[in-house]
Amino acid sequence: MFRAAQIHNIVFDLDGTLYTSEKIAREITVAAENLVAQTRGLTSAQGRNLLRSAKKRLAENLEEEPTLTRTCLELGIDVADLHRAFQQHVHPERYLENDPILFALLDSLRDQCDLYIYTNNNLPLTRKILALLGVEELFSRLYTIEFCGTPKPDANALQKVIADIGGTPDSFLFVGDRQAVDLKAPRALGSSVLLVRDTSDLLQIHKILGIIP
Known part of the structure; x- marks a missing residue:
C-alpha cells in the first residue's frame, strides 16, 4: 500500500x-560476451554461448532471472573489468x-x-x-x-x-x-x-x- x-x-x-533502448541493451550484452570470451580464450560465439548457459543455470538455482552483472560474476569476471568493457564499447550517444x-x-x-x-x-x-x-x-x-x-x-x-x-x-x-x-x-x-x-x-x-x- x-x-x-x-x-x-x-x-x-x-x-x-x-x-x-534495445540497441544499448544489445551493446551491453555484446561487451559482456566478448569479455567472457577474451578471459577464457574463446571465440565471440563461444563466449556468447557460455554466458547464456551460465545465465540459464543461475536462473534455475535462484528461481528468478539473474542480472547480467550477477551472471558475469558467476563466471569469475571482475566487476571493474566488466564496467571498463562497458565504458569502451557501449555508446549511448548513438541512440x-x-x-x-x-x-x-x-x-x-x-x-x-x-x-x-x-x-x-x-x-x-x-x-x-x-x-x-x-x-x-x-x-x-x-x-x-x-x-x-x-x-x-x-x-x-x-x-x-x-x-x-x-x-x-x-x-x-x-x-x-x-x-x-x-x-x-x-x-x-x-x-x-x-x-x-x-x-x-x-x-x-x-x-x-x-x-x-
Missing part, C-alpha cells in the same frame, strides 16, 4: 526505467537524445520529494546517459556500482543506499522495470515500490503522490 504523505525520497532504476517530457515529469516531482538513481551501471556511463536525456541535474545523488560494491538485488547494498540518503524505509518509493531486481528487496524492507514498463508509466508516481487526480 502506498503512503503518499510519508514518501520523501524517490529512487529510480536507470536502464529500462528512465529510458528504453539517446534530450527528452523534455521526461524532464517535465521528473522536475514536477521535486517540490515534494528528492530524486535519486540506484543502478547497476557505472558512474561515467550513468552520467552520460542522464546528460543525453537532459535530466542529470534533477537527481540529488547517483548510486552506482562504485558506491554499492555489489549489484542489485542485494539487501546490504540497498540498506547502504537508504542509510546514506537518510530516512526510514517507509519514506522511500522505489521505481524500476524489474520486479525481482529493483523492487523485491525494497518492498521487503517496507518501502513503497512501483513497477514500470515504459517511461509513460512514470505518471503513476504523480497519482500516488496526489499531484494529479
Whole structure:
C-alpha cells in the first residue's frame, strides 16, 4: 500500500526505467560476451554461448532471472573489468537524445520529494546517459556500482543506499522495470515500490503522490 504523505525520497532504476533502448541493451550484452570470451580464450560465439548457459543455470538455482552483472560474476569476471568493457564499447550517444517530457515529469516531482538513481551501471556511463536525456541535474545523488560494491538485488547494498540518503524505509518509493531486481528487496524492507514498463508509466508516481487526480 502506498503512503503518499510519508514518501520523501524517490529512487529510480536507470536502464529500462528512465529510458528504453534495445540497441544499448544489445551493446551491453555484446561487451559482456566478448569479455567472457577474451578471459577464457574463446571465440565471440563461444563466449556468447557460455554466458547464456551460465545465465540459464543461475536462473534455475535462484528461481528468478539473474542480472547480467550477477551472471558475469558467476563466471569469475571482475566487476571493474566488466564496467571498463562497458565504458569502451557501449555508446549511448548513438541512440539517446534530450527528452523534455521526461524532464517535465521528473522536475514536477521535486517540490515534494528528492530524486535519486540506484543502478547497476557505472558512474561515467550513468552520467552520460542522464546528460543525453537532459535530466542529470534533477537527481540529488547517483548510486552506482562504485558506491554499492555489489549489484542489485542485494539487501546490504540497498540498506547502504537508504542509510546514506537518510530516512526510514517507509519514506522511500522505489521505481524500476524489474520486479525481482529493483523492487523485491525494497518492498521487503517496507518501502513503497512501483513497477514500470515504459517511461509513460512514470505518471503513476504523480497519482500516488496526489499531484494529479
